[in-house]
Amino acid sequence: xxxxxxxxxxxxxLTTIVIAVVFGIIYKVWGPLYDFVKVFGFHLDQLIYGxxxxxxxxxxxxxxKPGVALLAEIAASSGELIMGSEWGLEVLIYGVIQGLLAxxxxxxxxxxxxxVLVVSLGAIGATIGSLVMDFYKGYIGALAPWNMALFLIAxxxxxxxxxxxxxxxxxxxxxxxGVTQMLRPASKDDYDALDR
Amino acid sequence: MKPIVAxxxxxLKFPGxxxxxxxxxxxxxxxxxxxxxxxxxxxxxxxxxxxxxxxxPHSIDVPMKAERLQLPANWGYVFQDPDAQFCMPxxxxxxxxxxxxxGVPRSEMHHRIQTLLEKVGLFIEPxxxxxxxxxxxxxxxxxxxxxxLEPDVLFLDEPTAMIxxxxxxxxxxxxxxxxxxxxxxxxxxxxxxxxxxxxxIVLFNDDGEIIADDKAQTVFANYxxxxxxxxxxxxxxxEEYMVKRQRRKTESSGEKRIYLRQFQGYRSNEVKIxxxxxxxxxxxxxxxxxxxxxxxxxxxHALMKLIRTDGTYELYGKDSKQLKQLHRxxxxxxxxxxxxxxxxxxxEELAYSLRxxxxxxxxxxxxxxxxxxxxxxxxxxxxHPYQLSMGxxxxxxxxxxxxxxxxxxxxxxxxxxxDAKNTFALLELLESYRRQGTTIIxxxxxxxxxxxxxxxxxxxxxxxxxxxEWIPSHSSTTAALLV
Amino acid sequence: xxxxIVYRETWLHHTNPTLKLIVLVFLxxxxxxxxxxxxxxxxxxxxxxLFMLYTGYPWKFLLLLxxxxxxxxxxxxSSMMMFGxxxxxxxxxxxxxxxxxxxxxxxxxxxxxxxxxxxxxxxxLTTRPVRLFYSLMQQLKxxxxxxxxxxAAVRLLPIMxxxxxxxxxxLKVRGTASHGWMEKIKRYAxxxxxxxxxxxxxxxxxxxxxxxxxxxxxxxYYEIGFSKYDIALVALFALVAAAAYYTGVHYPxxxxxxxx
Ligand SMILES: Nc1ncnc2c1ncn2[C@@H]1O[C@H](COP(=O)(O)OP(=O)(O)OP(=O)(O)O)[C@@H](O)[C@H]1O
Ligand SMILES: Nc1ncnc2c1ncn2[C@@H]1O[C@H](COP(=O)(O)OP(=O)(O)OP(=O)(O)O)[C@@H](O)[C@H]1O
Ligand SMILES: [Mg+2]
Ligand SMILES: [Mg+2]
Numbered sequence: 025x026x027x028x029x030x031x032x033x034x035x036x037x038l039t040t041i042v043i044a045v046v047f048g049i050i051y052k053v054w055g056p057l058y059d060f061v062k063v064f065g066f067h068l069d070q071l072i073y074g075x076x077x078x079x080x081x082x083x084x085x086x087x088x089k090p091g092v093a094l095l096a097e098i099a100a101s102s103g104e105l106i107m108g109s110e111w112g113l114e115v116l117i118y119g120v121i122q123g124l125l126a127x128x129x130x131x132x133x134x135x136x137x138x139x140v141l142v143v144s145l146g147a148i149g150a151t152i153g154s155l156v157m158d159f160y161k162g163y164i165g166a167l168a169p170w171n172m173a174l175f176l177i178a179x180x181x182x183x184x185x186x187x188x189x190x191x192x193x194x195x196x197x198x199x200x201x202g203v204t205q206m207l208r209p210a211s212k213d214d215y216d217a218l219d220r
Numbered sequence: 221m222k223p224i225v226a227x228x229x230x231x232l233k234f235p236g237x238x239x240x241x242x243x244x245x246x247x248x249x250x251x252x253x254x255x256x257x258x259x260x261x262x263x264x265x266x267x268x269x270x271x272x273x274x275x276x277p278h279s280i281d282v283p284m285k286a287e288r289l290q291l292p293a294n295w296g297y298v299f300q301d302p303d304a305q306f307c308m309p310x311x312x313x314x315x316x317x318x319x320x321x322x323g324v325p326r327s328e329m330h331h332r333i334q335t336l337l338e339k340v341g342l343f344i345e346p347x348x349x350x351x352x353x354x355x356x357x358x359x360x361x362x363x364x365x366x367x368x369l370e371p372d373v374l375f376l377d378e379p380t381a382m383i384x385x386x387x388x389x390x391x392x393x394x395x396x397x398x399x400x401x402x403x404x405x406x407x408x409x410x411x412x413x414x415x416x417x418x419x420x421i422v423l424f425n426d427d428g429e430i431i432a433d434d435k436a437q438t439v440f441a442n443y444x445x446x447x448x449x450x451x452x453x454x455x456x457x458x459e460e461y462m463v464k465r466q467r468r469k470t471e472s473s474g475e476k477r478i479y480l481r482q483f484q485g486y487r488s489n490e491v492k493i494x495x496x497x498x499x500x501x502x503x504x505x506x507x508x509x510x511x512x513x514x515x516x517x518x519x520x521h522a523l524m525k526l527i528r529t530d531g532t533y534e535l536y537g538k539d540s541k542q543l544k545q546l547h548r549x550x551x552x553x554x555x556x557x558x559x560x561x562x563x564x565x566x567x568e569e570l571a572y573s574l575r576x577x578x579x580x581x582x583x584x585x586x587x588x589x590x591x592x593x594x595x596x597x598x599x600x601x602x603x604h605p606y607q608l609s610m611g612x613x614x615x616x617x618x619x620x621x622x623x624x625x626x627x628x629x630x631x632x633x634x635x636x637x638x639d640a641k642n643t644f645a646l647l648e649l650l651e652s653y654r655r656q657g658t659t660i661i662x663x664x665x666x667x668x669x670x671x672x673x674x675x676x677x678x679x680x681x682x683x684x685x686x687x688x689e690w691i692p693s694h695s696s697t698t699a700a701l702l703v
Numbered sequence: 704x705x706x707x708i709v710y711r712e713t714w715l716h717h718t719n720p721t722l723k724l725i726v727l728v729f730l731x732x733x734x735x736x737x738x739x740x741x742x743x744x745x746x747x748x749x750x751x752x753l754f755m756l757y758t759g760y761p762w763k764f765l766l767l768l769x770x771x772x773x774x775x776x777x778x779x780x781s782s783m784m785m786f787g788x789x790x791x792x793x794x795x796x797x798x799x800x801x802x803x804x805x806x807x808x809x810x811x812x813x814x815x816x817x818x819x820x821x822x823x824x825x826x827x828l829t830t831r832p833v834r835l836f837y838s839l840m841q842q843l844k845x846x847x848x849x850x851x852x853x854x855a856a857v858r859l860l861p862i863m864x865x866x867x868x869x870x871x872x873x874l875k876v877r878g879t880a881s882h883g884w885m886e887k888i889k890r891y892a893x894x895x896x897x898x899x900x901x902x903x904x905x906x907x908x909x910x911x912x913x914x915x916x917x918x919x920x921x922x923x924y925y926e927i928g929f930s931k932y933d934i935a936l937v938a939l940f941a942l943v944a945a946a947a948y949y950t951g952v953h954y955p956x957x958x959x960x961x962x963x
Contacts, residue, residue: 102853116728
């Protein structure tokens with residue numbers, strides 16, 4: 025019986041943005057952590073880079089509607105920006121591109137599948153987005169080949185682990201708390217039960 | 221009279237429950253009526269209000285259907301929880317948000333905001349951070365922003381649930397003043413304040429059926445027995461109850477449990493509560509009273525050491541600093557029941573402490589079963605704590621925290637939003653604990669509870685314990701009656 | 704973001720937030736195409752000056768804020784310096800290979816990160832979220848349902864930080880069994896997230912109860928337009944960019960014009 029409006033409903037948007045902003049806080053604290061790990065060298069830092077894609081995965085798994093992955097990444101990075109990120113405006117642009125590529129992956133599955141595989145592919149999409157930016161901004165292409173290979177592998181693996189597997193387990197735990205029930209339309213069975 | 225809100229044969233069921241909350245319920249409300257929906261806790265009053273306003277199913281997706289549904293065009297809604305209804309950070313912006321929604325030109329807004337604030341008796345600088353307002357002020361602001369919509373129909377869901385006597389009176393006076401011409405549909409347990417305002421009462425039973433629907437006086441005159449058997453508040457219920465109930469026995473003070481001297485509790489580095497000196501014994505029931513914002517909750521938080529404290533605080537003669545795991549000695553109930561839920565179902569919530577103590581599974585199951593029945597939560601046992609009605613949440617929070625046999629209870633308004641039946645049952649239960657020597661320190665706004673159950677009263681004013689008062693007991697016999 | 708710090712409102716606070724965002728994003732993209740370190744250094748220094756003079760915050764606070772940025776500068780610069788490719792070797796030790804090219808590229812990257820950071824700070828320190836989203840609705844026709852959702856989220860930020868304390872208190876009152884750190888993170892993360900979702904839902908309901916809808920035409924409490932400060936903003940940044948370019952090309956510090 026829910027009214028079908030064009031695009032996302034207010035409740036969907038608000039929920040997406042609010043959880044994205046929670047992740048925005050995590051994104052912000054992730055910055056110093058990332059720098060700290062960087063000290064160990066060998067691109068160990070790249071293993072935790074994937075955290076910056078998690079808002080897209082979690083929002084998509086929770087709300088399950090077109091557009092939320094992109095919206096979540098934008099909102100999370102704006103939140104990070106508003107809190108005074110060390111990377112400044114950069115985070116916003118990265119957020120847009122990462123979200124966009126994750127969204128493309130989810131769209132390719134027609135927003136019908138919500139499992140580890142799809143979200144991991146989404147994370148890989150977001151990783152590619154971040155790399156595109158890095159090639160422009162950070163002259164990544166000029167790294168020594170062995171170094172660059174290490175860099176790429178670390179980032180992709182980290183993304184799949186954090187924004188793929190970890191995101192799925194997080195959403196599973198959230199589903200147990202019953203909040204997701206409010207986010208998804210009531211099933212047809214429930215409507216049928218009204219006539220019993 | 222013209223009907224303004226109507227449902228016919230409403231059916232509604234929450235997902236995952238096997239019974240319908242409403243089965244073929246019909247109700248028509250006419251223009252200008254002031255209607256009170258009265259019923260036991262959990263019967264579906266809040267849900268019905270949301271259906272009548274159209275919030276269900278438009279904004280909240282709950283499976284429902286009705287043969288006919290007439291919704292008002294212009295309406296406003298004041299929610300039970302003051303914090304759940306604001307969407308902007310400042311008072312003026314909050315009212316402006318409503319004005320924007322109905323397209324009031326910007327040039328008129330400042331003026332309108334001023335007028336609205338005056339109308340509800342909220343005399344503050346319009347650009348005030350909502351966070352800094354007290355509970356009563358927040359509800360008044362909520363009213364102002366609802367009035368900004370110029371509603372014909374007002375839905376009020378226990379707008380004074382967390383507000384002190386004085387504030388409650390003021391809010392209802394405000395409502396009476398501003399809503400003369402409007403249709404008003406009210407859900408409220410504390411009926412004393414609204415009884416002379418409403419002209420029609422719709423009475424519900426436990427199963428969400430309408431059992432009476434008539435003029436206010438008629439309902440109280442003709443359906444008294446039904447009201448009483450359903451455990452709903454009605455005027456004079458306390459007096460009748462006290463006759464049935466035998467009087468509390470005055471105990472000589474037992475062992476010393478708590479000793480405080482120059483005890484202070486801090487919130488963001490400010491002293492928010494101070495107790496010069498106080499001693500509490502076994503078998504005492506202390507009612508903590510005071511205005512909204514006086515510091516009652518802060519006192520309990522300090523006793524539980526949830527906030528920074530200093531001064532002397534002894535428990536069972538030992539310095540509290542040396543005691544770890546205070547939760548084994550003190551049972552604590554937060555003012556907002558949602559603050560203490562840590563599991564995903566009612567049943568688990570009750571079992572939580574017992575599990576931590578590694579009790580045997582059979583024993584846990586048995587205890588939980590008993591509690592579910594005692595607190596009228598049996599049907600809800602598989603629900604998530606957040607999916608309960610206001611009164612049910614409250615009961616669960618109390619039940620879950622007193623299960624593991626602590627000897628001192630710290631309870632923050634455990635009876636608000638509760639119907640008569642559950643209030644008395646809870647009070648009797650606490651009384652039986654007290655008789656066995658449990659110490660109860662309980663925040664309440666209800667003078668009847670102070671008068672009839674407490675042995676002592678602490679008055680908090682501006683963050684200080686300013687007065688202690690022993691309540692004389694009326695006579696002395698043993699054993700209490702249960703309703 | 705509410706920093707509980709007293710600040711002075713400067714002219715930058717009074718510019719149109721949308722225009723400011725567009726100008727700064729434009730500069731961000733422009734910086735991506737600057738490969739001459741001389742130009743970039745000049746530009747970064749000019750931004751630093753603006754940051755110190757026109758954000759209106761006390762110097763101590765600005766310095767404190769700046770500290771992590773310095774770290775970014777060093778870390779960004781160093782990894783390129785040590786592992787980048789190049790021909791003129793300066794230093795080699797195991798895998799570390801510093802060449803002239805990689806060194807300069809590193810320096811350039813450091814300044815680039817610095818200028819991005821400054822652009823971001825210039826924006827976030829001088830823009831109130833309420834003004835930004837009202838402006839986006841009015842100038843860029845951002846849909847109100849998005850704008851107000853963002854505003855609600857900003858309002859919820861401090862409340863969500865308090866929520867952490869609430870969860871902590873609940874566990875203290877009810878007691879916890881001691882588990883590993885994974886368990887602990889979950890004990891906090893799950894309630895925090897589920898609470899925010901619930902909050903968001905309730906606010907959405909409250910907003911619709913106030914008859915918020917995207918379809919009807921709405922008026923605005925704050926009308927954000929343009930003023931002389933906006934002309935000043937565009938003029939100033941054009942001037943800064945031109946000056947940085949001109950001096951960078953004609954009076955270089957380092958004899959390199961392209962680090963690629
Ligand atoms: N989301 C939900 N899922 C399942 N059951 C629910 C949900 N929300 C409410 N209920 C159940 O529906 C019933 C009616 O709830 P409602 O909040 O309308 O009660 P109420 O009459 O307002 O009670 P109170 O006086 O205690 O506030 C309760 O038994 C409650 O447990
Ligand atoms: N978390 C908090 N942080 C800072 N100040 C607080 C906090 N909670 C309460 N206060 C302040 O402490 C004072 C006492 O508040 P408290 O909640 O103890 O009042 P109360 O007597 O319980 O009121 P009520 O009857 O409304 O529950 C108030 O001025 C309030 O604004
Ligand atoms: Mg209710
Ligand atoms: Mg209180």
